[in-house]
Each structure stands twice: as structure tokens, then as C-alpha cells.
Amino acid sequence: MTNSPISRPPHSVSANRHRLLRRIGAFASYAGLSLVALLFLFPFFWMVSNAVRSNEEVLAVPVRIFPEAYQWGNFVEALVSLPFGIFLLNSVIVACGVTAIVIVVSCLSAYAFARLKFPCREGMLLTYLSTLMIPQVMLVIPLFLVVSKLGWINTYHGMILPVAFSSFGTFLLRQFILGIPKDLDEAAMMDGASRLRILVAVIVPLAMPAIGLLALFTFIAQWKSFLWPLIATSGLDKATLPLGLTLFQTRQGTAWNYIMAGATISMVPGVILAIVLQRVIYKGISVSSGFGGR
Amino acid sequence: MRQLSLWQELPRMEEDMSESAVAELPLQPVQSRRFLKPETQTAMVFLLPSFLGFMIFIALPIMASLALSFTNWQLISTPAFVGFQNYIKLFTVDPAFYTILSNTLFFAVEYLALNVIVSLTLAVWISSLKHGKAIFRVIFFLPTFTPTIAASVVWLLIFTPDGLADTIIRSLGLGLPNFLLSSSWAMQAVVLVTLWANVGYNVVMFNAALDLVPKQYLEAAMIDGAGPWRRFWRIRLPLISPTVFFATVMTAITSLQVFDEIFAMTRGGPGSATATLGFAIYQKGFTNFQMGYASALAWVMFVMIMALTILQFRMQRKWVHYDE
Numbered sequence: 001m002t003n004s005p006i007s008r009p010p011h012s013v014s015a016n017r018h019r020l021l022r023r024i025g026a027f028a029s030y031a032g033l034s035l036v037a038l039l040f041l042f043p044f045f046w047m048v049s050n051a052v053r054s055n056e057e058v059l060a061v062p063v064r065i066f067p068e069a070y071q072w073g074n075f076v077e078a079l080v081s082l083p084f085g086i087f088l089l090n091s092v093i094v095a096c097g098v099t100a101i102v103i104v105v106s107c108l109s110a111y112a113f114a115r116l117k118f119p120c121r122e123g124m125l126l127t128y129l130s131t132l133m134i135p136q137v138m139l140v141i142p143l144f145l146v147v148s149k150l151g152w153i154n155t156y157h158g159m160i161l162p163v164a165f166s167s168f169g170t171f172l173l174r175q176f177i178l179g180i181p182k183d184l185d186e187a188a189m190m191d192g193a194s195r196l197r198i199l200v201a202v203i204v205p206l207a208m209p210a211i212g213l214l215a216l217f218t219f220i221a222q223w224k225s226f227l228w229p230l231i232a233t234s235g236l237d238k239a240t241l242p243l244g245l246t247l248f249q250t251r252q253g254t255a256w257n258y259i260m261a262g263a264t265i266s267m268v269p270g271v272i273l274a275i276v277l278q279r280v281i282y283k284g285i286s287v288s289s290g291f292g293g294r
Numbered sequence: 295m296r297q298l299s300l301w302q303e304l305p306r307m308e309e310d311m312s313e314s315a316v317a318e319l320p321l322q323p324v325q326s327r328r329f330l331k332p333e334t335q336t337a338m339v340f341l342l343p344s345f346l347g348f349m350i351f352i353a354l355p356i357m358a359s360l361a362l363s364f365t366n367w368q369l370i371s372t373p374a375f376v377g378f379q380n381y382i383k384l385f386t387v388d389p390a391f392y393t394i395l396s397n398t399l400f401f402a403v404e405y406l407a408l409n410v411i412v413s414l415t416l417a418v419w420i421s422s423l424k425h426g427k428a429i430f431r432v433i434f435f436l437p438t439f440t441p442t443i444a445a446s447v448v449w450l451l452i453f454t455p456d457g458l459a460d461t462i463i464r465s466l467g468l469g470l471p472n473f474l475l476s477s478s479w480a481m482q483a484v485v486l487v488t489l490w491a492n493v494g495y496n497v498v499m500f501n502a503a504l505d506l507v508p509k510q511y512l513e514a515a516m517i518d519g520a521g522p523w524r525r526f527w528r529i530r531l532p533l534i535s536p537t538v539f540f541a542t543v544m545t546a547i548t549s550l551q552v553f554d555e556i557f558a559m560t561r562g563g564p565g566s567a568t569a570t571l572g573f574a575i576y577q578k579g580f581t582n583f584q585m586g587y588a589s590a591l592a593w594v595m596f597v598m599i600m601a602l603t604i605l606q607f608r609m610q611r612k613w614v615h616y617d618e
Contacts, residue, residue, distance in 0.1 A: 026424070033419050037433045043490065044436070046458065047448045058451070063461045109344035118337035131352050133599060135551050137575045138592035141585055142355035142362065165347030195336045224441040226554045231580060242443035246558055256451060263444035270439030278432045285495070286502030 044267075051075070051260035058256040071257070078261035083236055087244035088265060090156075094229070094240055095222040097160040102218045103211060106169030111199045113170065114177035115185060125174075128167035136227060144231050152232075159232045159240075163225070169214050176210035177203055213284035216277060220270060241266040363589035373586065380590035390566060390574070397481065398570040398598075402549040405485050409545050410538070413493050417500030418526065431501060435494040442491055446558035449487045450474075453559070477567035480560055484568055487555050492548075496541045503537035504530060535614045543606050550599055571595045 050058050052074055053067040079085045112118070113125055143162045152158030180203060188198045204211065226242045233239055239247060245262055248254065274281065330338075363380055367373035384391050420430045437445055452458045453474045463470045470476075473483035507530050515525050531538070553572035556562060562569035562577065569577075571591060579588030 029419070029422065030426075033416075033423070033430060036416070037430055040433060040490070041436075043445070043448050043452065046452060047444075050451060059454075061456050063456075063458050105343045105347065108340040112337045112340035116333050116337040116340065118334040121337075124341075128348065131348075131356070133547065133596075133603065134352070134356060135547075135572075135592065135595050135599060137551060137553065137572050138359055138589075138596055139352065139355045141575075141579050141589055141592065142358035143351065144580075145358065145585075146350065146355065161347070162351045165344060165351050167344075167348065167352075170344060195340070199340075220439055224443075226441070226443050226557070227576070230557075242441040242554075245441075245443050245447050259447055260451065263447050266444045267440040270441075271436055274435050274439040275432055278428055278435070281435065282428070282431060282498060282502060285499050286506070 047260050047263055051257060051264050053257055055255055055257045074257050074261045075265070078258040078265070082244070082248060082258055082262065084244055084262045084265060086237065087239055087241045090238055091223060091240040093156055094159050095219050097156065098164045098222045099215050099218045101160065101164040102166070102169050103215055105165065106173050106214065107199065107204060107211070109170045110173030110177055111203060113174045128170060131167055140227060140231055147232060154234050154238050156238070159229055159238065163222070163228055169218070172214055173207060173210055176207050180206050212280065216273065216281070220273065223269060359589050359592060362586050363593050365586040367586040369583040369585055376586070380587050384590060384594065390569070393566050394569050394571055394574045397568065398550060401481060401485060401552060401570055402546065405488055405549045406542065406546050408485065408489055409493055409496060410542060412489065413496035413500055416497045417504055420497070420501050421504040427501070431498050434497045437491045438494040442554040443558050445491045446487060446555045450559050453483055474560060475564060477564045480564055480567045484555050484559060487559065488552060496545065499537060499541055500534065503534040507533045532615045536616055539610050539614045543603060546602050546606065547599055550595060550602065
């Protein structure tokens with residue numbers, strides 16, 4: 001934009017004024033957006049700020065922005081006195097379990113849909129696709145029946161398996177595999193590689209960007225998930241972090257500071273992933289929006 | 295024919311395949327005379343896990359949900375077929391149903407409009423910057439990577455009586471009641487929190503789309519004397535309209551299902567001011583154990599999602615531009 005010929009006649013007074021105005025404009029733009037961003041981040045600050053206070057201070061009536069006395073031990077206390085440690089472990093097991101299954105199952109089915117010929121392929125693909133519109137809460141009631149009939153209530157497999165078969169991953173990966181040259185498959189086939197071997201040795205390494213994105217989004221979705229764990233568990237021993245946060249909400253004399261500490265702990269993986277993988281997420285989202293939108 | 299093309303590929307073979315090059319050539323195996331072609335057999339094996347999961351955890355539950363919606367099942371009794379009684383009761387007898395329906399629609403419409411406006415504004419703002427785009431993207435994206443319940447609990451503390459929100463409202467002299475205790479303001483709190491928690495995804499998506507708009511178009515428009523406002527409406531928005539359309543459809547689908555925020559912050563209250571379909575289905579099913587009735591509600595939600603999606607696809611012809 002700066003290089004466009006009309007906006008910059010050389011060495012004139014008006015050009016200097018123009019440049020100055022543009023600088024002021026840019027500065028105002030940064031300042032304004034930074035202010036919005038700070039407001040946006042404020043709830044995070046408020047959470048941590050209240051996680052390190054005594055409970056009396058959390059509820060003290062003239063609200064304090066910064067704590068009077070910092071109690072960093074609250075994080076340890078929260079992990080020990082309320083079973084947030086167990087919740088954390090359960091969250092990790094469920095999120096990793098679902099992610100692992102989603103990746104394996106989606107790779108297999110996406111390869112079949114992208115590369116293999118079989119009867120009713122298009123019909124099956126459409127059927128899979130149409131289920132993406134089904135609201136989760138609609139499946140929850142019958143899933144609860146299935147899981148309780150199988151005796152899986154309050155078990156890890158009961159929490160993991162019913163949510164590990166969304167067809168979204170199949171589509172995302174199929175779309176990506178379609179873009180990988182078929183010659184590579186055929187060359188490997190010439191060498192006598194089986195289809196499974198081709199998938200593992202040729203396709204999966206090439207599809208790593210899409211697989212990584214799928215893994216990331218599946219993990220985060222499960223980490224955030226609330227409704228299904230709420231229904232599939234009974235009691236504290238299998239509760240995940242989001243569940244744990246609400247279980248202590250109504251207890252008489254709610255320990256707000258511990259809940260804020262628990263909320264902070266539950267946000268850590270997401271915050272780290274978002275920061276570390278921001279480039280991947282940005283690229284992935286632009287790809288996946290193109291995937292659905294264009 | 296395939297054999298032929300394979301031979302042509304030979305010179306291009308990759309090195310890492312060479313270890314298996316000694317293995318037998320892919321002569322069509324004897325099994326091809328069997329009922330199914332080997333490729334079909336392989337496909338069946340590959341699809342088996344996803345197909346089983348799909349049948350047991352998606353297809354079967356959908357059919358069960360439909361079947362349940364025609365019964366009076368209450369979890370302990372044996373379900374009896376009652377025909378359309380649940381649906382008739384919904385639309386004619388249940389006094390809460392229209393409240394729930396209008397709450398849901400009110401939330402969805404307000405949230406969807408605000409989400410698109412806020413995320414587009416922020417995305418345009420971010421993409422106008424020269425440096426530091428990534429930092430702002432991450433900041434607005436952070437809440438979408440945090441559990442909704444954790445976010446809701448934090449906002450619950452902010453809205454607690456005499457808490458931060460009340461302090462700010464009082465010091466600004468706005469004269470507003472505590473949001474979560476007021477039946478006319480509670481929904482606004484839910485909208486605010488949902489917006490905060492989810493807007494980042496669309497911000498990043500729109501930002502990515504805006505960055506792909508060819509610079510020449512904007513420069514050409516500038517030379518023709520188009521101001522920033524005109525450049526946005528005439529060039530950038532039409533060019534990113536497929537992405538805006540996709541985001542609007544996805545956001546509408548999720549907004550009709552809102553549950554986590556309501557469960558954590560208001561439990562449908564005060565009164566039934568924030569009781570939406572998602573919450574009502576949970577409450578009817580798992581608090582009152584009226585599984586049949588809750589299933590009927592779930593199908594009402596599904597029909598609403600379908601209708602809204604179809605409507606959006608119809609309307610896209612008017613405003614979405616695809617490049618040829």
C-alpha cells in the first residue's frame with residue numbers, strides 16, 4: 001500500500017504530513033486493539049487473581065483488583081483437598097483415549113473413502129456426512145441407555161468409546177488424502193506393499209498436517225467436553241475437570257478460591273497448545289474453513 | 295490397464311520402498327474369483343471400526359431417540375407407545391415450551407448477530423496491522439481452547455452479588471441490576487460469556503480469509519478512490535463471503551445447542567429466563583427422568599437446526615460469492 005505511486009509524491013510537505021497522519025492512525029489502531037485485547041484477557045487475570053486469595057477475600061465486599069495476601073499454596077491445596085488431581089488424571093485419560101481412537105479410525109476410513117473402490121461408497125459417505133448436523137444432546141439420551149445397558153456407566157471406556165466415532169475426522173482426512181498423488185500409492189503397490197503398509201508408510205507421513213490438526217481439535221474438544229462426562233459418570237472417581245468445577249459449586253460455603261485454582265489448572269493445556277501451535281492452528285483453520293466453505 | 299500404468303511409474307519409485315522391491319509382483323491373487331473383489335474386502339476391513347462405531351454410537355441412538363420420542367418412558371417403567379402424544383403435549387399443553395423455544399431463538403439470534411459483527415470487526419482490525427497479528431490472534435483464541443465450564447465459573451464469580459460486575463455497574467452509575475439475579479438481564483450475561491468464550495474461532499477464520507484477499511484488488515480500488523469503508527463492503531466482504539457463510543452456519547448450529555454456560559451459570563434461572571432447549575432436554579431427561587418427552591424436545595431441536603441450515607443455504611444465493 002505504501003508503495004502505490006499516488007500516495008507518495010517524493011519530498012512534498014503534504015507527503016510528510018500524510019505519513020505522520022498514517023503513523024498516528026497506526027498507533028491509535030494498535031492502542032485500541034490492545035485495549036480490547038486486555039479487556040478480553042481480563043477474566044483470565046481475574047481467575048488467577050482470585051485463585052491465590054483466601055476465600056474470605058474473594059467474597060469481601062469492596063472488591064479488590066489485586067489480592068491482599070498471595071496464597072500460592074491454593075493450587076496445591078486444590079489438588080489435594082478437592083480431588084482435582086484425580087479430575088486432572090481422568091481428563092488426560094479421556095482426552096488422550098478419544099484422540100488416539102479418532103486418529104486410528106479416521107485414518108483407516110478416510111483412506112478407504114479416498115482410495116478404495118467399493119459398492120455404495122458415495123452413499124455411505126453422504127450418510128456419514130449428514131450425521132454431522134445431529135445435535136449432541138439428541139444422542140445423549142439413547143447413548144446413556146446403550147452405555148448403561150452395557151454396564152459401562154462410570155468407566156473410562158464408557159466415557160471414551162461413545163464419543164470417539166464422529167465422522168468429522170473421516171472427512172477432514174479424506175479431503176487431504178485426495179490431494180496426495182495416487183502415483184505414490186501405485187508405486188508402493190508395485191513393490192508389493194499391502195494397503196495397510198501403504199497407509200502407514202506413505203499416506204500417514206504425508207497427511208501429518210491434517211492428522212495433527214485433527215488430533216489437536218479432538219483433544220481440545222474432549223478436554224472441554226462437559227455434557228457426556230456429566231451423564232456417563234456417577235460420583236467423583238471418574239469425574240473430569242469441567243465436571244469437578246461444577247460439583248463444588250453448590251456445596252455449602254463454596255470454596256471459590258479452590259475452584260478458581262481448579263479452573264486455572266483446567267485451562268493450562270489449552271493455553272499452552274494455543275500459544276505453541278498458533279501458526280498451525282491459523283493455517284489449519286484457514287484450510288478447514290475452505291474445506292467447508294468453498 | 296492398471297498394470298501398464300504401474301510399469302510406467304517404475305523409474306520414479308522412491309528409495310524407501312526399495313526394501314520391499316524383492317517381494318512378489320502384484321499379480322492378481324487367486325481370491326479375485328471369490329464373491330467380493332479384493333479391493334472391496336480391504337475397504338470393508340478398513341471401514342469396519344468406523345462403521346461399527348457409527349452404527350452403535352450414532353445410527354442406533356438416532357433411531358432409538360426417534361422411537362423414544364413416541365413413548366412415555368420414564369427410565370424405571372417399561373416404555374409404552376403413545377404416538378404423537380409427546381409432541382402434542384409440547385405444542386398445546388406444556389406452558390414452559392414456548393418460553394423455552396423463544397429463549398432459544400432469542401439467544402441464537404442475538405448471539406449469532408453479535409458473533410458475526412464482533413468477529414468480523416476484530417478480524418478486519420487485526421488484518422489491517424503490519425506487525426503482531428499472531429499475538430492478537432492468540433489472545434482472542436485463548437478462550438476457545440479453555441473448557442467452557444471453567445470460563446463460565448470465572449464469569450459466575452464476576453457476576454456474583456456485590457462482585458466485580460456489580461461494582462463496575464455501580465461505579466459507572468448505570469443503575470442495572472445484578473445480571474444473574476434479574477430475569478430480564480440473565481440472558482444477556484449468558485450471551486456475553488458465550489461470545490467471549492467462542493468468538494475467537496471466527497476471528498481467526500475471518501482473519502485468515504481476509505489475509506488471502508489479493509492485495510492488487512484493494513490497491514486498484516484505492517487508485518479508483520474507494521475509501522476503506524467502500525473497500526470493505528465492495529471487495530473484501532464479497533471475497534470472504536464463502537467463509538462468512540460457513541462460519542454463520544456452524545455458529546448457528548452450535549448456538550441452538552447452548553448448554554454448558556447455562557448449566558454452570560444459571561441452571562435455566564432465574565425463573566425460566568434462561569431455560570433453552572439444550573438445557574430443557576437435559577433437565578427433562580436426567581432430572582425428571584422423562585426420557586420420552588426429552589427425546590421429543592431433542593427432535594424439535596433437530597428440526598430447528600435443519601430448518602435454519604436450509605434457510606441459510608437458500609439465502610446464500612443472495613449474498614455469497616464464489617469465484618468461478
